[in-house]
Amino acid sequence: MSQRVPIAAEHVLHHFLGISRALAGRLDFQSMIEAVSEEIRFILPHDHLDVSLLLDDDHHLSAYETGLHTAWSDFAIHPLEIARSPIRSLLLGVEPYILSDDAMVDERFQFPGALNTPIFDARLRSRLHVPLRARGEVIGALSCSTHLAHFYTLDDVRHTQHVADLLASYLYALRQTEQAKQLAIAEAQIRAREEGLRLGVLRLTQELENERQRIGMDLHDQTLADMTRLHRRLARLQLQDSVPATELAPVAQALHESMQELRLIIDAVKPTILQLFGFVEGLEDLLLRSVRNSGLAIVTQLRDDTDGLANDLAEPQKIALFRIIQEAVNNAIKHAVPHAIIVEITATASDLCLTILDDGLGLDSASRLETGGIKNMQIRAQLLSAQVHIDKGRNGKGTCVQVCLPLPAPL
Ligand SMILES: Nc1ncnc2c1ncn2[C@@H]1O[C@H](COP(=O)(O)OP(=O)(O)O)[C@@H](O)[C@H]1O
Ligand SMILES: [Mg+2]
Structure with missing residues (x-):
């Protein structure tokens, strides 16, 4: 049996207070355990001290140790199954404490799958284990060990239990804080990824748009300028008698038409009105210009029920939506032969919707929707997390294209 001199009650109390003081301000398990180990040593001499803490999944535990370094340290990072812990009966609440005079021969620590090698590696003989309880539940265990056999007594169990009761609420609070911190980090990481x-x-989208505008400018400054020069040379040739006018006239006409088309393309890639004035004004301009250039008698109408909500969107979003509408309007003019084209801007609590309606011929089964302009509309919408729906128009006549953009939730 132990030959230790019993420690006086007032000294025990003094060291309990010391433990309390050592705990204050400790914000991680390891430094908490090291501080406690130093203070507890006076009441309870030990060569090894460890704390096991049950994890929320009810199946695993983390372990923190001080004194000697054993394989249990790994369980601070890689949790151990409770079923493999030599003190599982205590952790599961079956035993109120475990006191072993010689753990190296104690059959309680030896069962199939038991992770008991540290006992032998560190030659831990006397062992004493008491539960850590918080809110009436076992949340882990405090364990002390020495190399000497027959060292601890039932008095030591009582003292250790007092220390464990003191520690438990600190450890519980620390674990809650730790979990809240991990959760907050995980959430922040997800938010950062999404953002x-x-x-x-x-x-x-912005870069694509910049590139598009650059190409537009090159076309204007280079290609259109070249074509204009060619056109002038042709006009001069037409004035000479050596070349028959009948041969040159169709060439000059074709060139003139190509230049017209090129101007339209250049116009389309430069939504200057959108950038200078705003989304709704840009759309108004688009509708008027597109119809005027088509030479067709089409009535246009633009309705904004959202009080200019679209103007608050980010620039790339506005540009992408503008391009989608531009394609829908161009399609209506090109394919539908409509009397009217209506563009409506509406909003629900969650979405901003843009609707382009025509009362023309409508899509037919031969319409190819997988390539070309409509496909581009869908890709642009996807990049914005928006949805495009294409259907028959009002009263089954013409076509309705609707693009809905989810709005951020109000704060
Ligand atoms: N508003 C519309 N009215 C009638 N047909 C349309 C309309 N919009 C698109 N279509 C049909 O869908 C096809 C695919 O459109 P799109 O992908 O924009 O290609 P493109 O305009 O180059 O032909 C068109 O060729 C046309 O047949
Ligand atoms: Mg098209």
Whole structure:
């Protein structure tokens, strides 16, 4: 049996207070355990001290140790199954404490699958284990061990239990804080990823648009200028008698038409009105210009029921929506032969919707929707997380294209 001199009650109390003081301000398990180990040593001499903490899944535990370094340290990072812990009966609430005079021969620690190698590696003989309880439940265990056999007594069990009761609420609070912190980090990471993705898409849209405008400018400054020069040379040739006018006239006409088309393309890639004035004004201009250029008698109407909500969108979003509407309006003019084209802007609590209606011929079964302009509309919408629906128009006549953009939830 132990030959230790019993420690006086007032000294025990003094060290309990010391443990309390050592705990204050400790914000991680390891430093908490090291501080406690130093203070507890006076009441309870030990060569090894460890704390096991049950995890929320009810099947695993983490372990933190001080004194000697054993394989149990790994369980601070890689949790161990409770079923493999040598003190599982205590952790599961079956035993009120475990006191072993010689753990190296104690059959309680030896069962199939038991992770008991640290006992032998570190030659831990006397062992004493008491539960850590918080809110009436076992949340883990405090364990002390020495190399000497027959060292601890029932008095030690009582003292250790007091220390464990003191520690438990600190450990519980620390674990809750730790979990809340992990959760907050995980949430922040998800938010950052989503935001990064969203910003990436917006930046990509902006870059595509910049590129498009650059091509538009090159076409204007280079190609259109070249074509204009060619046109002038042709006009001069037409004045000379050596070349028959009948041969040159169709060439000059074809060139003139190509230049007209090129101007339209250049116009389309430069939504200057959109950038200078705003989304609704840009749309108004688009409708009027497209119809005027078509030379067709089409009535247009633009209705904004949202009080200019679209103007508050990010620039790349506005541009992408503008391009989608531009294609829908062009399709209506090109394919539908309509009397009227109506563009409506509406909003629900969750979405901003843009609807382009025509009262023309409508889509037919031969319409190819997988390539070309409509496909582009869908890709642009996807990049914005918006949806495009294409259907028959009002009263089954013509075509209705609707694009709905989810709005951020109000704060
Ligand atoms: N508003 C519309 N009215 C009638 N048909 C349409 C309309 N919009 C599109 N279509 C049909 O859908 C086809 C695919 O459109 P789109 O992908 O924009 O290609 P493109 O305009 O180059 O032909 C068109 O060729 C046309 O047959
Ligand atoms: Mg088209």
